[in-house]
Amino acid sequence: MLTKLINLYPKTKLIVVGFSMGANIVTKYLGENSRLNEKILFGLSVCQGYDGVK
Secondary structure, three states, rough: OOOHHHOOOOOOOOEEEEEEEHHHHHHHHHHOOHOOOOOOOEEEEEOOOOOOOO
């Protein structure tokens, strides 16, 4: 979906926000797609179900 938005609006910087499971998806997506870094202003992960110890 982000790739489609980037193609539709190539000059626009994006802010990516996810809540709960969406936060996990945002974190994973941004970590795996570093080629999009120049198009994304920042990502926000809220209430992510994450255990830093594991």
